[in-house]
Amino acid sequence: MDRLKGKVALITGCGRIGNIGLAVCEAFLREGASVVATDILTNDQEEIVNSLVGKSSADRVLFLQHDATREEDWQRVADQTIATFGQLDVLVNNVxxxxxxxxxxxxxxxxxxxxxxxxxxxxxxxxxxxxxxxTAATRHPGGGSIINTVSMASYMPSAHHLGYQTSKAAARMLTLCNAVELGPKRIRVNSVHPGTTHTPMLREGFEHYVERGVWSSMEECDRALAEMCPLKMNSEPEDTAHAFVYLASDESRFVTGASIYHDGGLGQRY
Known part of the structure; x- marks a missing residue:
């Protein structure tokens, strides 16, 4: 506990119940951080805020609507973060x-x-x-931390997901370039590469497979993908969140430009 005490984190992509962004928010709050959770979607905002406040306190949680593809939206969210908490120590790019x-x-x-x-x-x-x-370098031994949610797709080519695989590979290189540039400023930049994780996005993928007749049911799809993994299981968002806590904490103060493959070994088979 308290591995992130005194830190403020901005986490994007938190607008759907059961996704990785929300699990990261919950993990950060448990470790003592204050969080700014953002998403372009606000349908579940009240439920999300109530859930997060229930794990901490209202003065440590801020939810903002945010289109992360718009520069002016980023500036507004950054300004509101400073206005509310007075600092920013961790950025999680998760959309x-x-x-x-x-x-x-x-x-x-x-x-x-x-x-x-x-x-x-x-x-x-x-x-x-x-x-x-x-400025986080003056407050924490680990300085500032940027964590990009990438994917095992960044190193696993696919004939059927061109845009996804290509963009994730680009995000991996963006992480490496930013790590080199920002290191002298005591800002660490790393990426987490989730594998098959039980999120709303994965369930939607399962539905498409079933609709096309690749598998007969969602359960069969889940079992088949788990069988492909050396650990013979699929991940939960809470599992992945532990990697983010480590990279956000001062425990990783000498870690930058790292790609944490949180894929159960699946990516190493292909």
Whole structure:
């Protein structure tokens, strides 16, 4: 407990119950951080805020609507973070979208949307928030921390998810370039690469597989993917959140440019 005490974290992509962003918020709150949770979706905002406040206190939670592909939205959210908490120590770029299609059937619009949500959002977040994170070096031995949610898709090619795999590979390189640039400012930049994790996005993927007849049911799909994993299981968002806590904490003060493969070993088989 208290591994993140005294830190303020801005976490994007927190607008759906059961997703990784929300699990990271909960884990950070348990470890003593204050969190700014954002998402373009606000349908579940009241339930999300009540859930987070129930794990901490109202003065440590702020939920903001936020289009992470728009620079002006990033500036507004950064300004509100400072106005509310007076500092920023951790940025988690977590928004993402998974669009299907290969090179023949993917439209330019769809490809650009994948790049905008999965790559440009992290570029903008880092660009706007890095000057704020630089001051964290005076407060914490580990300085500032940026954590990008990438995916095992960044190192696993697919004929059917061109935009997703390509954008995630780009996000991985963005992480490495930013780690080199921002290291002298005592800002660490790392990425977490989740594998098959039980989130709303994964369930939607399962539904598409069932609709196309690849598997007969959601349960069969889940079992088949678990069987592919060396650990013979799929992950929960709470499992993944532990990696974010480590990278946000001062325990990882000598870690930057790292890619944590949280995929149960699945990516190493392909």
């Amino acid at each position: 993402g979208i998974a669009l299907e299609g290969g090179v023949i059937d993917t439209t330019l619009e769809s490809f650009r949307r994948s790049m905008a949500i999965n790559v440009e959002s992290a570029f903008l977040g880092t660009k706007i928030c890095a000057p704020l994170l630089e």
